[in-house]
Amino acid sequence: MRRLCLNCAYGFLALGVAACLMAALAASCSAQNITVPTSAVAGEPASIAITGSGKATLYILGPGISTKQEVNLGEDLKLRGDALKNAGDYHIVACSDSCHSATFYVSAGKPASLTFLVHPSRVPVSQQDAVSGVAFPFDQFHNLVFTPQTINFQLSAGNASLLNRSVNTQAGVAWFRTSSGKSAGALQVVASLNDFNARRVVQQVASDPCNLRITGQRNAQGILVQTEPVHDCSGNPVPDGTIVSFTATAASGKSTVDAPIKKGVARAEMEATGSAVISGASGVVMGNEVRVGGRP
Amino acid sequence: MIRKFPARSCARISCSLMLVVCFVAAQYSVAADAATQVQLNAAKAAPRAVEPLTQNSIVRDYRVAWNSMSHALEFNSLDPLNGPFTGEAKTGLWQSVVSQQRSGLGRRYADQTHHLDAVFYAPEGDAIELHDTAEYQLQFLDKGKVIHEEHVVAHYVVLMTPSADRWLVRYLQAVPQF
Amino acid sequence: MKFILPIILAIATVVLIGVAFVASGTVVGKTVGIEAGSAMYGLTPKASTPDQALTNLLVDVKRRNWDQAYGEISNPQVATKQQFIQAWTGSYGSLRTFSALEGFELRPMHITNDAAQMRVRLHWTTPIGPLEDVRDFHLAKVGDIWKTVWSKTDVPNVPSQVIPVTYLRWDLVSAAGDDEWGAKNIDAPHVRIISMNPLDFAEGAVVLGEVVNEDTIPAFVNVTATLVDGSGKEIDEETSFDKIDHILLPKQVTPYRIDFPKVNLKNVKNVRMNVKATLVPASADPVIGVMNQKVDPDYQGKSVLRGDLLNESGQTVNIPHVIASLYDNNGKVIWVADGYVEHSLLPQTAAPFEIEIPKNMVPKVSNFHVVVNQYSMGRN
Numbered sequence: 001m002r003r004l005c006l007n008c009a010y011g012f013l014a015l016g017v018a019a020c021l022m023a024a025l026a027a028s029c030s031a032q033n034i035t036v037p038t039s040a041v042a043g044e045p046a047s048i049a050i051t052g053s054g055k056a057t058l059y060i061l062g063p064g065i066s067t068k069q070e071v072n073l074g075e076d077l078k079l080r081g082d083a084l085k086n087a088g089d090y091h092i093v094a095c096s097d098s099c100h101s102a103t104f105y106v107s108a109g110k111p112a113s114l115t116f117l118v119h120p121s122r123v124p125v126s127q128q129d130a131v132s133g134v135a136f137p138f139d140q141f142h143n144l145v146f147t148p149q150t151i152n153f154q155l156s157a158g159n160a161s162l163l164n165r166s167v168n169t170q171a172g173v174a175w176f177r178t179s180s181g182k183s184a185g186a187l188q189v190v191a192s193l194n195d196f197n198a199r200r201v202v203q204q205v206a207s208d209p210c211n212l213r214i215t216g217q218r219n220a221q222g223i224l225v226q227t228e229p230v231h232d233c234s235g236n237p238v239p240d241g242t243i244v245s246f247t248a249t250a251a252s253g254k255s256t257v258d259a260p261i262k263k264g265v266a267r268a269e270m271e272a273t274g275s276a277v278i279s280g281a282s283g284v285v286m287g288n289e290v291r292v293g294g295r296p
Numbered sequence: 297m298i299r300k301f302p303a304r305s306c307a308r309i310s311c312s313l314m315l316v317v318c319f320v321a322a323q324y325s326v327a328a329d330a331a332t333q334v335q336l337n338a339a340k341a342a343p344r345a346v347e348p349l350t351q352n353s354i355v356r357d358y359r360v361a362w363n364s365m366s367h368a369l370e371f372n373s374l375d376p377l378n379g380p381f382t383g384e385a386k387t388g389l390w391q392s393v394v395s396q397q398r399s400g401l402g403r404r405y406a407d408q409t410h411h412l413d414a415v416f417y418a419p420e421g422d423a424i425e426l427h428d429t430a431e432y433q434l435q436f437l438d439k440g441k442v443i444h445e446e447h448v449v450a451h452y453v454v455l456m457t458p459s460a461d462r463w464l465v466r467y468l469q470a471v472p473q474f
Numbered sequence: 475m476k477f478i479l480p481i482i483l484a485i486a487t488v489v490l491i492g493v494a495f496v497a498s499g500t501v502v503g504k505t506v507g508i509e510a511g512s513a514m515y516g517l518t519p520k521a522s523t524p525d526q527a528l529t530n531l532l533v534d535v536k537r538r539n540w541d542q543a544y545g546e547i548s549n550p551q552v553a554t555k556q557q558f559i560q561a562w563t564g565s566y567g568s569l570r571t572f573s574a575l576e577g578f579e580l581r582p583m584h585i586t587n588d589a590a591q592m593r594v595r596l597h598w599t600t601p602i603g604p605l606e607d608v609r610d611f612h613l614a615k616v617g618d619i620w621k622t623v624w625s626k627t628d629v630p631n632v633p634s635q636v637i638p639v640t641y642l643r644w645d646l647v648s649a650a651g652d653d654e655w656g657a658k659n660i661d662a663p664h665v666r667i668i669s670m671n672p673l674d675f676a677e678g679a680v681v682l683g684e685v686v687n688e689d690t691i692p693a694f695v696n697v698t699a700t701l702v703d704g705s706g707k708e709i710d711e712e713t714s715f716d717k718i719d720h721i722l723l724p725k726q727v728t729p730y731r732i733d734f735p736k737v738n739l740k741n742v743k744n745v746r747m748n749v750k751a752t753l754v755p756a757s758a759d760p761v762i763g764v765m766n767q768k769v770d771p772d773y774q775g776k777s778v779l780r781g782d783l784l785n786e787s788g789q790t791v792n793i794p795h796v797i798a799s800l801y802d803n804n805g806k807v808i809w810v811a812d813g814y815v816e817h818s819l820l821p822q823t824a825a826p827f828e829i830e831i832p833k834n835m836v837p838k839v840s841n842f843h844v845v846v847n848q849y850s851m852g853r854n
Contacts, residue, residue, distance in 0.1 A: 059401065059436060059438070063392060063469075063470070064388050064392050064395065065391075065392070065395050066392060066395040066399045067395070067399055068399045068400070068438065086388055086391075087469055088469050091444075093436055093443060093444045095444075099443055101446065105471075105472050115654070115656050117418065117420075117422055119419070119422065119661070120420070121660045121661045122661060122690060129419075132418070132419035134422075136455075142384050144453065144469060146453070171415050171416060171427075171453070171474075172425070172453065173416050173425055175343065175416075177419050198656075198657075200656075200657075206690075208725075209725075239690045239724065240642055240758075241690075241723055241758050242723070242724040242725050243723045243724060243725045243726040244725075252768075253765075253766040253781060254767045254768070255763060255764065255765040255766060255767065255781075256763070256764050256767070256843070257761065257763035257764070258723075258726060258761070258845065259761050260642060260723060260758035260759075260761070262640045262642055263640060268761065268786065269763065271782070271824075272765075282725045283688065284668070284686065383655055466655065
């Protein structure tokens with residue numbers, strides 16, 4: 001029994017050696033060394049070379065591309081630029097009797113555009129580190145450019161320059177953070193790289209109302225109550241549309257009106273026949289109280 | 297001794313076998329999805345620290361993205377790309393699948409592990425850049441037949457941006473090294 | 475033998491028609507204590523009692539049989555037929571114009587030989603759900619029948635005039651062109667939940683509080699609450715639905731209330747709040763004042779917050795919706811109540827409103843804040 005097993009083992013060994021020899025022979029007949037570009041750039045043509053003779057099936061699989069074609073071994077193969085638009089790894093597989101593979105990398109081209117994220121789109125004035133921007137350089141085929149680039153960030157409000165800072169990209173990104181300006185209005189934010197730039201606008205708005213003051217006087221309909229021009233603590237007018245809540249407390253009950261600021265002032269008509277105490281508030285900011293006497 | 301089954305029994309056995317095969321295939325598919333391992337190191341993220349819940353979301357959504365991408369490129373289906381990808385990543389993968397549909401080729405990513413390093417997290421949290429060191433078994437398919445297989449260690453630069461309920465892969469590009 | 479089945483069917487048909495005749499007068503309105511009788515065309519029972527007279531009127535109103543109904547009032551001189559109809563069907567696109575009388579319950583209040591007072595609970599179907607209305611009717615005996623004495627209703631009428639308004643609105647412009655990443659970012663409005671209070675109430679739990687728009691632009695706001703149990707499992711998730719003023723102008727505060735029917739607060743360990751705000755086009759008008767607010771008992775003895783809504787602008791508000799935060803003496807929101815006003819609010823006119831306050835809340839209420847949500851045709 002043991003002898004029988006030994007014979008079997010010898011047999012398998014002999015078969016293995018024969019198979020190896022056959023494979024080595026075949027490989028020597030159509031040896032395929034694939035030479036790929038060492039530095040390919042997106043959108044630019046490149047060539048690959050496969051040694052050997054005869055025909056083979058060539059597969060190219062990369063980002064956005066997948067082709068299969070018959071090629072003659074031993075000839076240089078030209079890859080058109082539009083086949084290499086996407087940066088990343090490209091795999092070449094050539095199959096005749098056996099398959100061989102190689103991989104090459106296509107890098108992004110020169111920067112051609114900037115993606116620029118700016119936050120927030122509205123910001124109260126005089127807020128620390130409230131405005132930030134992030135810029136990513138891309139080439140003409142929208143590949144992210146990783147080689148360091150110098151991006152210039154400029155912030156201006158009206159004619160005043162609030163920030164002018166150059167930042168080098170790291171890992172394909174550059175960013176800034178800064179405080180908002182002191183006056184309400186449009187804040188122009190520009191990121192520049194070489195000859196092109198991306199422009200965004202941040203609306204600087206007044207902060208919460210400050211020192212909200214109201215006045216009230218009796219008229220034919222009831223009590224006309226209105227605010228003085230409403231400003232924030234920096235003197236910026238609070239935007240029109242901001243709600244001021246007026247409350248009149250009288251013997252007949254409580255009356256409230258949520259009135260929007262229009263042209264800088266909020267005003268409302270309150271119904272109250274007797275004397276009333278009137279107060280105003282905007283959001284969580286309280287104003288003064290006024291007492292209006294009853295109708296004579 | 298050969299035992300003959302009646303025709304009805306054969307049909308029953310065939311059905312049972314098909315069910316078993318389907319069940320096993322489904323289990324295998326789920327297992328394949330679950331087997332994609334993703335780890336995130338957010339210690340070096342700047343200028344903003346990555347919140348723990350955000351870290352969990354990114355790991356979850358990046359895993360889903362790779363599973364969807366693998367499915368799309370293996371079976372040449374565009375549907376899996378609709379959820380987890382946006383922007384250039386979606387466009388690029390779309391082109392890849394369409395190109396594969398034309399050529400009859402496919403790619404299969406198996407045994408994936410991804411080690412993510414968060415290198416940039418935008419001040420307002422609206423973009424995160426990740427460096428992914430990925431390992432997987434990559435197979436190239438021609439009409440479903442494997443023509444080439446290799447173990448790949450690849451480096452990817454990834455940009456993810458938040459949507460209403462998840463993080464989307466906006467940019468996914470292989471690089472030679474970080 | 476072959477005629478048995480047709481004969482049975484014919485008898486059954488006649489019986490069913492008979493049942494329908496008899497039942498038709500009683501199914502529409504539920505009379506407490508007294509039969510309402512039939513109200514078929516040509517078969518209206520004689521109004522020999524006050525409740526029968528009122529039942530006849532209300533059945534005709536329900537069927538929009540206006541000629542008949544108008545003929546059942548004792549004093550047609552106080553209102554034209556058109557005014558009478560309008561009193562029931564509403565006008566100016568108010569909630570009543572979209573409503574239908576579904577049923578009623580009568581309760582005699584006071585009856586003498588020739589006069590009576592009846593209290594009626596009217597059940598309306600409306601687009602925002604069923605509404606109840608309680609009204610008192612006077613009836614008088616005219617000859618040998620009873621008729622309803624129609625109370626003249628003052629339908630608001632605004633004289634022709636020009637009301638100058640400094641009009642203010644926010645429009646939303648969506649940029650055209652390609653969808654470049656980062657080029658179209660407009661931040662959502664900043665809104666904040668300023669208070670949240672979970673309560674056990676009736677057969678469920680409620681989560682209520684207030685939200686403020688801290689931004690300088692209008693916001694469409696919706697609040698969602700998720701109840702979580704001790705193991706971190708979600709029990710239920712609901713939104714504020716119509717118990718909130720969805721469109722908040724800058725610095726405006728709205729109450730919100732989220733109802734969780736059949737959830738016991740004892741099982742809730744955590745409440746996750748989520749406020750979603752989106753940018754919407756909006757108008758700063760109309761401005762609606764809430765005048766003479768006070769808590770009073772109504773004529774059923776229930777406590778109500780009542781007052782008058784005053785439309786200070788130049789446009790008609792079709793459906794006013796009043797929402798009120800009720801505070802305890804520590805300023806904590808203890809309840810959020812709301813109610814729709816059935817009549818539209820014409821420019822420069824006032825209309826009363828009432829919101830019921832739950833009985834157990836009444837002793838705790840120290841203050842309140844009322845906001846008016848409004849639906850105006852062609853503007854919402």
